[in-house]
Amino acid sequence: MPDANVVAGLSLERLERITRHLDERYIQPGKLPGAVTLVARHGEVVWVKAQGLMDVERNKVARRDTIFRIYSMTKPVTSIALMQLYEQGRFLLDDPVHRYIPSWRDLQVYKAGVYPDFQTEPASRSMTIRDLLTHMSGLTYGFLNRTNVDAAYRTLKLDGSRDLTLDTLIERLAGLPLEFTPGTAWNYSVATDVVGYLVQQLADQPLDDYFREHIFGPLEMNDTGFQVRPDQQERFAACYLHQPDNTMKLQDDPEHSRYLREPVLLSGGGGLVSTVDDYHHFAQALSQGGAFRGQRIIGRKTLEFMRSNHLPDNQDLPALSIGAFSETPYEGNGFGLGFSVKTDVAKSHTNGSVGEYGWGGLASTNFFVDPVEDMVVVFMTQLMPSSSYPIRQELRAMVHGALV
Template sequence: MVLVEDLVTLNAQVQQDNAHDGRRNDSRNTQEGNFSMKEPKQVAGLAPDRLCNINDHLDRQYIRPGKLPGALTLVARRGEIAYVNAQGLMDVERNKPVRRDTVFRIYSMTKPITSIAMMQLYEQGRFLLDDPVHKYIPAWKNQRVYKSGVYPNFLTTSATSAMTIRDLFTHMSGLTYGFMNRTNVDAAYRELKLDGSRNLTLEALVSQLAELPLEFSPGTAWNYSVSTDVLGYLVQLLADKPFDEYLQEHIFEPLGMSDTGFQVRDDQLDRFAACYQFQPGDQFTLQDDPQTSPFRHKSKFVSGGGGLVSTIDDYFHFAQALCQGGEFRGRRIIGRKTLEFMRRNHLPGNQDLPGLSVGAFSETHYAGSGFGLGFSVKTDVAKSQINGSVGEYGWGGLASTNFFIDPVEELVVIFMTQLIPSSTYPIRQELRAIINGALV
């Protein structure tokens, strides 16, 4: 277990090291508009002295007290990076500081990438959103809904509606996650290791799901689920190409995301962060050592719902492409109108998540937020009780990573750390308050 007093000493040293490291790498950071703590002028309409509150808040509330091992935050506006700051340690056991090029497990921040990939195929006429999923996965034609019992002895009833591809995008499919720990259905997911066992395959996933009941009839409720992994399977099926190869060719290479993938390469190992698990008393233990991590080896299961590792600059390229209507540095990955369609609230009757959700899944207060085709979407700022703009969209990951895009303010924010679960601390809301307070 990592002790608070140990981290206080280590992080004091790391703050000094990062300051020196930042000066050594100033040429790259200046080229990309990196924020300097001593720079008095505005950067892209953001007040530097107010952006300093990010560093101060994270250091005072999380890094020095030992609640987080380390963090890396990026803020960009109007296409210009206004702030990048590394704090604390990416590997506590080896006393390695967070760097700008640190490789992180982004888990569910994979979902928006998979959703974009699927919508690229939509733009080619490969499917329609109201297509029943059984059109592409015939074994899913006569789906059943859970009524009672435990696996494998379930009592079920017929679904009242056929699952559509839009239901997969919006998590209204009736599927679930084993880690939800809420029902006998998700218990079956755990028993069958359907949340991402590295020996699983996309083909085996959809085959096993065909034999399990749904939590509810598709389109009638919202539940966080393996739906996006099924979208990854459909990308592979419709494109007639392995899912990981498709992402590499159509998203990662065009956007220059050279550090993003489903496996940590040998040349990335020195930059690969450790991952930690929260423990009572605001402490944490090592959850995944970078040297022995399963991410070091190619997995049979290419998870479109949570399998990627990435860096903050790589993910910025992706997020900035979305902020700019689908293109980055002259390379377009999605059409402007398609993206506008994706970031609308697709929940029926323009409802928000609390109105349809059957299970909690994160610390974020989702009142005033709906769900689009792969992202949460803010629909009511006052109701959300979190500063921002109507239309803000984004998502987070299991290890507390997060990104959001405010199209009104042309704002992109990316936060990287490695602490499971994401519900541990309300950092996402706090960052929104600080960063929106820096707009001038």
């Protein structure tokens, strides 16, 4: 007789450990506002749980349809968009970026000095589109607070100021040195914003329109976009900032958020809001070889290519990374075209499968696809930065522990 407590090979009783763990360790002590977690296997949503609050100040309970800022979980969407155009023969991965952005022809690499008085040398090779997709471009992020180059990004407000457009970002980056010659190291960066710019150039369409037509529409992702519409505002979560004493303070009030206005910068690197179900539609399409409910967004072989480790000599991130970042653990993880890819389970210190891929966002959201177990997990919350607590690793331990 089948066990009613087991669905698609997952123990519901064991998945409930996630509820207790999040509640007892994070939500009740006031470390996290709330969370929505979704686990799917063999194409079936097995378990979804909304718990805690989506807005502590207004005592609003987290719901399955809560709207979250997904920050860098925008990156896989943007990467898929560009690879849709790759499938149409619009570009090749080893094309130099300056073929599409002429002002980037003679990019320089940092040697010494501080902005605006940099000493530079020419890059020993051109930046390619593949370098952008793999974060081996030599670009950086201002918030990394590591070098004189990222200090210049902060001075020029390249991580997002009210007047920054995609065109202005591209123009300003042309005048700044790279951290290293493209292809020689790995560094988390604004590269995926540049990927979004290339999507606009190649498709001759604004990024938000392109996403809607080619990804969100086909996948029925009706709550995902660069802006929170008036009809969604009631469901929009507050975002919080982790404090040194493990409390949190309000970082972005949902009633006064910039997400309520039409964005000036369509950030392919971090601009989207979404729900757990919408993002599951996207992740499930990836898990099913590029299609969901009969709608194909990418070819099966293209997706296989994207979720291969593209780091030189199949190395993992610690071998090539020049700076810390927190959207995935380092060891035993490589990087594909838009996702991290698990290359060695034991080395990663976290339960899972070789070939598992996914990414996370600045406010602690996360998703992963395990192709060996045919499983998709999406986790939504709103606490910055994502390095505050090891929830992602704990979640993997509990989910994989529920497989029977």
